[in-house]
Amino acid sequence: MLPQNKKTWAHPLDQMNKDWIAERVSIVDLKRIIKNIIFKQDDVSWGPNNQFKFPLYGGTGGLFNKFMPYVKDNLQLNRKLAGINLDNKTIKFTDGQKMDYDILINTSPLDILVNMLSPKNDKLLDAAGMGLEHNSGHIIGVGIQQACPSNKCWMYFPQGDSPFYRTTYFSNYSPNNVPKGKYYSLMCETSFSPYKQVDKNITELTLQGLENSKLISNTDRNDIVSTYQLDVEHLYPIPTLKRNDALRIIQPYLKKHDIYSRGRFGGWLYEVGNMDHSVMQGVETVDYILSGKAETTWKID
Ligand SMILES: Cc1cc2nc3c(=O)[nH]c(=O)nc-3n(C[C@H](O)[C@H](O)[C@H](O)COP(=O)(O)OP(=O)(O)OC[C@H]3O[C@@H](n4cnc5c(N)ncnc54)[C@H](O)[C@@H]3O)c2cc1C
Known part of the structure; x- marks a missing residue:
């Protein structure tokens, strides 16, 4: 596994935790392997993603275009967030426009987000520098x-x-x-x-x-x-040894300011950072905000 992991992660493996493995690497079924060896049979369809669905039309984007009818009236695309003012709950875009928010759900990369906060928070910036690597x-x-x-x-x-x-x-x-x-x-x-x-x-x-x-x-x-x-x-949020410590500092602070950062790089948990996970994180975040129901996909102990 070492050559594959070195090549994929592009990160020193001794600086990574192993928490991501349980969700993402198929667990070996020893009995099944022995049976296959005894009966000399090939067994290629194993693991959690041996079957999956994919849109017939529209590529990967075809999945998300299906959401369009429900959100299109409240959707603004191609505007880049430049800053978040925590005191008066406003966000600013690179085109200079501002907008108020009550609750902000963010999916842009968390390491960049903490740099956009005003007032600046050194503890958050240090935490991001220490534990959020990609x-x-x-x-x-x-x-x-x-x-x-x-x-x-x-x-x-x-x-x-x-x-x-x-x-x-x-x-x-x-x-x-x-x-x-x-x-x-x-x-x-x-x-x-x-x-x-x-x-x-x-x-x-x-x-x-x-x-x-x-x-x-x-x-x-x-x-x-x-x-x-x-x-x-x-590309990949690295599960570094200090990642969870960093998230334990950053995420509660954001939540205190009504900001929920979720998704692959918003939530920064590789093990729940695929498309299906990211969509569920959105669903569960909204459920939590509306009804207090605990999130199960994105969580840190
Ligand atoms: C090459 C590749 C292959 C992949 N293959 C798979 C696969 O086979 N299966 C799978 O499940 N997942 C796959 N993934 C992962 C998948 O793309 C992510 O899990 C998914 O897109 C995460 O959704 P998200 O909404 O959290 O983040 P994103 O889709 O990254 O959305 C974040 C959005 O935030 C926007 N943004 C960032 N900064 C700002 C800003 N300052 N202002 C405004 N907007 C901003 C970005 O433009 C982006 O649209 C792959 C990813 C890559 C790159």
Whole structure:
């Protein structure tokens, strides 16, 4: 597991806690393994996410577009939060506009949020500096004009001959993720951080890594019809040893000021930071605010 974890987290493993494992790594069923060995049978569909749903249309965004009819009248997009005044409960956007709030639910990264608070709070800033660390990522999409050679969804790559720790056949999630006809697509994720630098030429490194991993051959390169690069500053909230201590300082302070920070980087709990978790965090936060019902997805002891 060490090579895979080093490659994925881009963070010194001895500075991470193991609390995230229970929720995110499939627990080995020893009896099942022994049975499979005795009966010499392959057993690929195990673990909590061996089945999942994905929108037929609209890619990942298709999930969230379904929320649109319910929220569209109260939705303002493409405005960037620049500051929060805790004393008079106003927020300010980068375009200079201000807005009041009674209760604020935040999903922007918590490390940035604490820097936007006014008055400044050194204890919070120190806590964030001490315990909130993240890695970043280069996401490379590759479109290939061929029938998809595999029925797999995603695969992990601990080896050193590819930059990516994971590659996904995104076209296997829905045929509508690629044009009609013989096309398939790959999404290759490479992490980086101050602890792990990545060469700038990441697209070429990724294509070479795909060859080295035998996902494509050199001649398949002739059929590559598109590549796409997305750089993500906040990729994984690292479960560092001091993360929970930091959250125990930051979150109660925010709550005292009627701010609830939830979601992947708002709540900063990797183990409950996937899409399904993040949506449930929103649902439960609103339930808590409206009826006092305790949240179960986002919580720190
Ligand atoms: C490459 C990749 C692959 C992934 N694959 C999966 C997967 O297969 N399954 C899965 O469940 N999850 C996956 N995830 C994780 C998934 O994207 C997150 O769990 C989910 O998006 C978290 O939702 P969220 O609302 O908490 O945060 P986000 O979706 O990050 O939303 C936060 C929002 O805050 C906005 N924001 C930030 N700062 C400001 C500001 N100052 N002012 C205004 N707005 C601001 C951002 O623009 C963003 O829209 C993946 C993520 C990546 C990057």
